[in-house]
Amino acid sequence: MSANPIPAKPPLIWANALMFAVTFAAAAVLVPWYGLKYGFTGADWAVFAFFLIANGMAITAGYHRLWAHRTYDAHLVLRIFYLIFGTMALQNSAFIWCSGHRSHHLYVDDVDRDPYSARRGFWFSHIGWMLREYPSGKPDFTNIPDLKKDRLLDFQHRHYVALAVGLNFGLPILAGVIFHDLWGMLILAGVLRLVWSHHVTFFINSLAHMWGTRPYTEDNTARDNPALAVVTYGEGYHNFHHIFAHDYRNGVRWWQWDPTKWLIAGLEPVGLTRRLKRTPWFQVERALLAMQFKRAERRLADLTSPGHSHIEQLRARVAHEYEAFLAAIADWARVKEQWLEEKRRAVIEHWQQSELQGKLREIERALSRQRRRMRVLHAQLA
Numbered sequence: 001m002s003a004n005p006i007p008a009k010p011p012l013i014w015a016n017a018l019m020f021a022v023t024f025a026a027a028a029v030l031v032p033w034y035g036l037k038y039g040f041t042g043a044d045w046a047v048f049a050f051f052l053i054a055n056g057m058a059i060t061a062g063y064h065r066l067w068a069h070r071t072y073d074a075h076l077v078l079r080i081f082y083l084i085f086g087t088m089a090l091q092n093s094a095f096i097w098c099s100g101h102r103s104h105h106l107y108v109d110d111v112d113r114d115p116y117s118a119r120r121g122f123w124f125s126h127i128g129w130m131l132r133e134y135p136s137g138k139p140d141f142t143n144i145p146d147l148k149k150d151r152l153l154d155f156q157h158r159h160y161v162a163l164a165v166g167l168n169f170g171l172p173i174l175a176g177v178i179f180h181d182l183w184g185m186l187i188l189a190g191v192l193r194l195v196w197s198h199h200v201t202f203f204i205n206s207l208a209h210m211w212g213t214r215p216y217t218e219d220n221t222a223r224d225n226p227a228l229a230v231v232t233y234g235e236g237y238h239n240f241h242h243i244f245a246h247d248y249r250n251g252v253r254w255w256q257w258d259p260t261k262w263l264i265a266g267l268e269p270v271g272l273t274r275r276l277k278r279t280p281w282f283q284v285e286r287a288l289l290a291m292q293f294k295r296a297e298r299r300l301a302d303l304t305s306p307g308h309s310h311i312e313q314l315r316a317r318v319a320h321e322y323e324a325f326l327a328a329i330a331d332w333a334r335v336k337e338q339w340l341e342e343k344r345r346a347v348i349e350h351w352q353q354s355e356l357q358g359k360l361r362e363i364e365r366a367l368s369r370q371r372r373r374m375r376v377l378h379a380q381l382a
């Protein structure tokens with residue numbers, strides 16, 4: 001037996017390949033044809049938009065931020081909503097989705113273990129990983145022991161195909177009967193909705209690891225990209241997400257476009273969501289500043305004109321800021337430890353607690369001011 005020098009490609013997953021190809025071709029042909037010949041009604045578009053957003057948010061708020069990362073708790077009513085529209089989004093059961101996604105975070109960029117490693121190229125990370133039986137994509141449920149206990153998710157996993165097919169045909173047909181336009185509804189709210197919903201979600205694995213900035217970490221390929229955030233209900237702030245995956249927000253600033261975070265936070269007062277996890281502001285600022293120093297150091301190393309007083313001056317200022325940064329981190333850790341210690345001993349008075357918290361806030365504000373100074377320094381280094 002002679003060894004084959006070129007490793008054979010893993011076998012094709014025909015069901016997936018056909019499903020993606022047929023739905024894509026159908027959307028590309030049927031939508032313009034039917035639109036020009038018969039036209040779509042306002043109801044077709046409205047139901048299309050509703051299903052599209054419901055599918056998208058069930059994946060981002062449900063599959064992703066609730067089940068894969070456990071960034072908050074959700075009421076049963078909301079979990080059933082996520083389950084219905086997440087199943088309809090046709091991205092596999094929550095067990096398979098979340099297990100793969102947890103591997104993605106744990107082994108991000110590892111070509112052998114990240115199921116959709118962006119280092120294997122755009123096509124692979126976008127859709128290719130679902131078309132063949134790659135070893136990296138083999139489901140391993142040992143990383144979802146918490147989800148395995150959820151009977152609702154277990155039910156979805158066991159009846160996934162029947163539920164997915166039923167919802168994808170059933171809901172658009174139902175809407176078609178109600179609004180007296182069966183074909184228009186099937187084409188828009190059925191086919192176009194599915195294809196659109198698929199590819200924008202897939203962009204998070206492909207484009208969000210290739211196109212954008214890395215303000216928080218350069219340890220992986222994840223990028224922050226406001227344009228992607230618009231089409232992905234906020235998931236475009238992917239660099240933040242990869243470093244602070246336990247946070248229910250991806251766009252951590254109040255003004256960053258993240259409808260998923262607004263939905264989760266908006267449902268809290270009515271009791272549908274609880275225990276929302278937020279990254280301490282200090283950690284966010286610390287990550288941003290650490291990256292600024294990293295870049296400033298790189299830039300200074302590139303500026304090769306020894307003895308140039310202007311550059312030496314900038315170098316000294318960066319070094320000085322860096323010292324202040326380290327001191328602030330040490331301060332924060334000390335005050336935080338003190339606060340935790342007193343809380344543990346339960347001797348803390350309310351006024352003492354607020355005094356310590358005040359100190360922590362002050363250190364955080366100092367870091368924000370420092371980050372602005374570093375921005376000015378960066379502009380001078382450019």
Ligand SMILES: [Zn+2]
Pocket residue numbers: 104204205209222238242
């Ligand atoms: Zn990612």
Ligand SMILES: [Zn+2]
Pocket residue numbers: 064068069101105241245
């Ligand atoms: Zn994630």
